[in-house]
Structures are given as structure tokens and as C-alpha cells.
Amino acid sequence: xxxxxxxxxxxxxxxxxxxxxxxxxxxxxxxxxxxxxxxxxxxxxxxxxxxxxxxxxxxxxxxxxxxxxxxxxxxxxxxxxxxxxxxxxxxxxxxxxxxxxxxxxxxxxxxxxxxxxxxxxxxxxxxxxxxxxxxxxxxxxxxxxxxxxxxxxxxxxxxxxxxxxxxxxxxxxxxxxxxxxxxxxxxxxxxxxxxxxxxxxxxxxxxxxxxxxxxxxxxxxxxxxxxxxxxxxxxxxxxxxxxxxxxxxxxxxxxxxxxxxxxxxxxxxxxxxxxxxxxxxxxxxxxxxxxxxxxxxxx
Amino acid sequence: xxxxxxxxxxxxxxxxxxxxxxxxxxxxxxxxxxxxxxxxxxxxxxxxxxxxxxxxxxxxxxxxxxxxxxxxxxxxxxxxxxxxxxxxxxxxxxxxxxxxxxxxxxxxxxxxxxxxxxxxxxxxxxxxxxxxxxxxxxxxxxxxxxxxxxxxxxxxxxxxxxxxxxxxxxxxxxxxxxxxxxxxxxxxxxxxxxxxxxxxxxxxxxxxxxxxxxxxxxxxxxxxxxxxxxxxxxxxxxxxxxxxxxxxxxxxxxxxxxxxxxxxxxxxxxxxxxxxxxxxxxxxxxxxxxxxxxxxxxxxxxxx
Numbered sequence: 326x327x328x329x330x331x332x333x334x335x336x337x338x339x340x341x342x343x344x345x346x347x348x349x350x351x352x353x354x355x356x357x358x359x360x361x362x363x364x365x366x367x368x369x370x371x372x373x374x375x376x377x378x379x380x381x382x383x384x385x386x387x388x389x390x391x392x393x394x395x396x397x398x399x400x401x402x403x404x405x406x407x408x409x410x411x412x413x414x415x416x417x418x419x420x421x422x423x424x425x426x427x428x429x430x431x432x433x434x435x436x437x438x439x440x441x442x443x444x445x446x447x448x449x450x451x452x453x454x455x456x457x458x459x460x461x462x463x464x465x466x467x468x469x470x471x472x473x474x475x476x477x478x479x480x481x482x483x484x485x486x487x488x489x490x491x492x493x494x495x496x497x498x499x500x501x502x503x504x505x506x507x508x509x510x511x512x513x514x515x516x517x518x519x520x521x522x523x524x525x526x527x528x529x530x531x532x533x534x535x536x537x538x539x540x541x542x543x544x545x546x547x548x549x550x551x552x553x554x555x556x557x558x559x560x561x562x563x564x565x566x567x568x569x570x571x572x573x574x575x576x577x578x579x580x581x582x583x584x585x586x587x588x589x590x591x592x593x594x595x596x597x598x599x600x601x602x603x604x605x606x607x608x609x610x611x612x613x614x615x616x617x618x619x620x621x622x623x624x
Numbered sequence: 625x626x627x628x629x630x631x632x633x634x635x636x637x638x639x640x641x642x643x644x645x646x647x648x649x650x651x652x653x654x655x656x657x658x659x660x661x662x663x664x665x666x667x668x669x670x671x672x673x674x675x676x677x678x679x680x681x682x683x684x685x686x687x688x689x690x691x692x693x694x695x696x697x698x699x700x701x702x703x704x705x706x707x708x709x710x711x712x713x714x715x716x717x718x719x720x721x722x723x724x725x726x727x728x729x730x731x732x733x734x735x736x737x738x739x740x741x742x743x744x745x746x747x748x749x750x751x752x753x754x755x756x757x758x759x760x761x762x763x764x765x766x767x768x769x770x771x772x773x774x775x776x777x778x779x780x781x782x783x784x785x786x787x788x789x790x791x792x793x794x795x796x797x798x799x800x801x802x803x804x805x806x807x808x809x810x811x812x813x814x815x816x817x818x819x820x821x822x823x824x825x826x827x828x829x830x831x832x833x834x835x836x837x838x839x840x841x842x843x844x845x846x847x848x849x850x851x852x853x854x855x856x857x858x859x860x861x862x863x864x865x866x867x868x869x870x871x872x873x874x875x876x877x878x879x880x881x882x883x884x885x886x887x888x889x890x891x892x893x894x895x896x897x898x899x900x901x902x903x904x905x906x907x908x909x910x911x912x913x914x915x916x917x918x919x920x921x922x923x924x925x926x927x928x
Contacts, residue, residue, distance in 0.1 A: 362728075362732040366729055367743070374761065377760075380770065388770060389770050391770050434656060436652035437653050437655070444648060449925075450923060452653065453926055454919075455660070456660075457922065458908070461911040463903050464863070465883045465884060466668055466671055467664065468888075468900070469671050469883060470667045470900075472888055473893060493664045497664075525648050550752065556755060556756055556867070557884065561884060572755075572757075588770070592764065599754055602753070602754070603749060606752045613748060617805070617808060
């Protein structure tokens with residue numbers, strides 16, 4: 326496990342030994358079939374999304390053609406979704422819900438994760454098992470009771486009514502990722518601080534938090550993506566554009582009829598809401614991979 | 625970020641040199657535990673409570689104790705067993721394909737060549753595309769008139785309008801979105817295998833295939849197992865794809881979907897809650913296996 330949870334900076338170093346060995350076996354040149362395999366992976370991963378983008382650049386009759394390159398590319402669909410108040414509002418809702426949930430999860434979760442990673446007390450195993458099992462909860466199990474409860478206490482169809490249940494999954498996820506990251510931070514510095522008379526809490530704040538910044542960033546990114554993507558709660562606990570986040574709003578675009586689906590605007594909206602996540606992936610690829618594999622791989 | 629819990633230790637720090645380790649641990653862990661109790665444990669208990677009651681459709685707020693009636697109704701409803709079958713078929717088929725494709729992708733990515741980082745970024749794209757967007761995307765690929773699948777395969781199949789085609793589209797969409805994720809998990813496992821082992825096997829004259837079967841697969845087993853169970857847990861909860869692609873028509877109603885439709889659309893709270901609890905139990909059985917599998921992992925994290 327330790328080998329894969331090492332934060333990103335060490336990634337290259339960890340990879341290079343097997344890479345060298347491989348080069349001996351495969352020879353200095355990559356064989357031709359490898360390039361075919363790589364091309365297949367790239368097409369598999371990117372082509373469907375390219376298709377979605379190409380569709381979003383089409384209007385009118387072009388939308389019913391299956392040409393892979395838009396004959397008359399236009400940004401008209403993008404213009405129209407940003408003139409749609411419901412969509413813009415949904416975008417705002419999504420940003421608020423994701424940012425607030427992530428901030429809360431990181432703030433509360435980092436303390437818990439630090440204690441689990443560093444302090445000595447009983448019951449750690451059970452807390453970790455509990456935390457991990459909650460990440461596997463089906464959202465439906467809390468959506469049904471909250472659907473009623475939120476109406477009773479008046480927070481149905483509000484942003485807070487979505488932030489709370491998103492926290493159900495975001496908090497355990499954050500704790501679990503952060504425990505693995507905190508474990509990777511060398512104890513020496515912290516112990517030096519303790520010897521110099523700092524309290525555990527000061528050691529956490531002044532030594533661990535700055536060193537854990539990459540881990541905190543990773544947890545925040547994964548948490549943000551998970552909340553941004555959340556759909557079941559979004560669709561169940563809202564009833565109007567007032568609180569509806571983008572995934573739910575887009576589903577309502579499609580819901581109306583089987584025949585007249587406004588594909589131009591739907592695809593433009595779909596591309597638009599995917600872009601923040603794709604940018605995150607481009608910027609933080611190593612960090613995300615490290616976070617995803619932390620805890621998931623046993624060894 | 626620190627503001628919230630600085631308050632607790634600060635007065636203490638003046639008196640002594642800080643909290644005892646155990647007290648500090650308690651202070652740091654309890655906010656999360658309280659929050660988890662409120663946002664996870666309480667709703668689940670309330671779901672069980674709801675599932676033991678019957679709620680009037682006409683008079684809001686009117687309810688009566690129903691015992692296990694909702695459960696016997698759920699378990700004797702063929703719709704529930706259809707949803708169970710659909711969910712299981714979906715999970716087994718999609719996770720199998722994800723594993724095979726993910727393994728192939730991981731092995732390919734592990735081979736030495738330049739631009740591995742770039743390839744890993746490419747592979748993360750499907751993972752980053754929202755599930756709802758994935759559903760819309762595959763609908764536009766399969767559905768006429770613009771969808772090109774029928775152009776390639778010939779014929780005029782209505783993919784999302786019949787059984788089992790609709791489920792096949794949902795499986796394809798899921799495989800596209802998560803096989804790359806599986807590849808990354810397996811790749812992480814591959815990178816923990818020391819290169820010297822291969823070197824030694826090569827010196828001993830093992831062929832590429834022998835090295836794969838005798839070294840890679842056995843050493844990869846733990847990583848694969850965890851990835852498998854992890855993905856199965858996710859697949860059992862499937863909701864977004866069938867909701868957007870078919871609304872559960874043509875044999876695509878899953879456990880989460882039947883529960884959601886029962887309480888949110890048909891407003892049958894008791895039965896809906898019973899479906900939710902049954903889904904929860906199904907997932908938790910697999911989760912139990914998962915936690916046991918990664919038990920060593922958790923124990924490692926819990927060590928001092």
C-alpha cells in the first residue's frame with residue numbers, strides 16, 4: 326500500500342525501476358502493436374466525448390446527421406444555454422453545493438484523519454471500518470427518509486438540504502483519503518516540534534497541515550468532483566430550479582418528450598458542466614490518481 | 625480552517641501543556657463522528673422506521689404501524705425481483721467487462737514508452753465526465769437520427785426502446801465510464817510488483833506469457849480483488865444511467881430506481897422506504913466482504 330499512496334512528487338521515482346527493466350525486455354523501441362493498443366485506448370476514452378462536443382457545435386438539420394465533423398460549426402447552442410436562466414442558476418447552485426460541502430468535509434475531516442493517523446487511542450480500527458462502510462452506502466438509503474424529513478422541517482428544495490446529505494458521503498471519503506496521506510508524512514518533524522515543547526495540536530497545525538497540503542488538495546479535488554457529479558439526491562430532494570444543481574437540471578432538459586429533444590442545447594450544457602472537471606484532471610492528473618489509489622489498493 | 629476547533633484546546637493549553645493525547649484524539653474525532661451520526665446513521669434509522677409504517681396517500685401526515693407488511697409486499701412483488709435481477713445482471717456483466725478492459729489497458733500503460741503521463745490523463749477523461757453526461761452522450765450515439773451505431777451495424781434497431789438492448793446500452797455506457805478507473809487501480813497494483821522478479825524470471829528463460837500468468841496475475845490478485853469488490857459496490861447502487869437513458873423502461877429498472885420511483889414519484893413512502901432498506905442490505909452484504917478484504921489495509925492505517 327505505502328508504495329502507491331506516496332504523494333505525487335515521488336511518483337516518478339517509484340515508477341522508474343520497473344520501467345528500466347521493461348526497456349530491456351522490449352528493446353529500446355516501442356513495438357508497433359503497442360502503438361495500436363495505445364491508439365485504441367485513446368480512441369476509446371476520447372472519441373465519445375469528441376462526438377458530444379461535435380454535436381454541441383451543430384444546429385438545425387445538422388443535428389440529425391451523423392457526420393463526425395460539424396459541417397457548419399457554431400457556438401449558438403452555448404450562447405443559448407447561457408441565456409437560459411435555469412441553467413445559469415443550476416450552475417451557480419452546483420458551485421455553491423460543491424464548494425461548501427468540500428470545505429466542510431475537509432475542515433471537519435482533517436482533524437479526524439489526523440487523530441486516526443497519528444494519535445494513540447482505542448477503537449481506531451472500528452472508526453475506520455465505519456468510515457469506509459459509509460462510503461459504500463447506496464444514496465437511495467438516505468434519499469428516501471430525507472425526502473420526507475426535509476419537507477417536515479422545511480429544507481426540501483434548498484441548497485442546505487443538498488449540502489447535508491452530500492456530506493454523508495463526502496466526509497467519510499475525505500477522512501479515508503486523508504488518513505492515508507497523513508500516514509505518509511514523516512513523523513520526525515512532528516516529533517521534533519513536540520520535543521521543542523509544542524502541543525500535539527500545534528504540531529498538527531504548524532507542521533502537519535503545511536506538509537499535508539498536497540494531500541488536502543487531493544482530497545478536496547476528489548470530494549469536489551464527487552459532489553459535482555451527484556445525481557440521485559439532487560433529483561430527489563429538489564422540485565424547482567431554485568436549488569437544482571446542473572446534473573438534475575440537464576436531466577429535466579431531456580425529460581419532456583421522446584420526439585423533440587433539444588440535443589443542441591443539451592449537449593452544449595453537458596460539455597459545459599464537464600469542462601471544470603476535465604480541466605481539474607488535466608492539471609492534477611498525478612494527484613487524482615494518487616488519491617484514487619490511496620486506500621483502494623492493498624499490498 | 626483551524627478556527628472551529630482551536631477554541632476547544634486553547635483554554636486547556638494555558639493551564640497545562642495541552643490536552644492529553646487521548647483527550648485530543650477525542651476532541652478531533654468527535655465532530656466527524658457526531659456529523660456522521662446525524663447525516664448517515666439517523667437517516668438510515670429513520671428509513672427503517674418509515675418502512676415499518678403505512679402512510680395515507682390522501683391525508684398528509686397520517687400514518688399507522690404496519691409491521692413487516694411493506695417488506696412482505698416488496699418481497700412478493702415481481703417488480704422488485706425484476707429490479708433485483710436487472711441490478712445483478714448489470715453489475716456482473718459490466719464489472720466483468722470493466723475488469724477485462726481495465727486489465728488490458730493497465731498492462732498496456734505499464735509497458736515502457738514515452739508519454740505515459742499523457743496517457744494517464746487521457747484515461748481519466750471518462751472518469752471525469754459526469755454520469756448524467758455519460759448517459760446523454762451514449763443516447764446521442766445510439767439513438768436515431770444522428771446516432772451512428774445503426775449506420776455502422778446496419779438495420780434500424782431502436783436501441784433504447786426494447787429489451788435487452790436498452791440494458792446493453794446502459795452497460796456500454798458504464799463500461800466506458802469506469803473501465804479506465806479500473807485500469808488506474810490495477811496499474812497502481814502493477815507498479816508495486818518489483819521489477820527484479822521479472823528480471824529473474826527472464827534470466828530463467830520464462831516467456832512473456834509465463835511471466836504474466838505466473839508472476840503478474842498472482843501478485844496482482846489483491847489489487848484486482850479490491851478493485852472488483854469496490855466496483856461491484858458501485859454497480860449495485862446504479863441509478864443515474866437508467867434514470868436518464870430509459871427511466872427504467874424495457875427491463876432497466878434497478879433497485880435504486882424502483883425505490884426512488886416508489887417514494888418520490890408515487891409517494892408510497894412505506895413501501896419506498898422498504899425498497900431502500902432492501903437495497904441498503906444488499907449493498908451492505910457486499911460491503912461486508914469488501915471491508916473484510918481490505919481489513920489488513922484498515923489495520924495498517926490504524927497502526928501507530
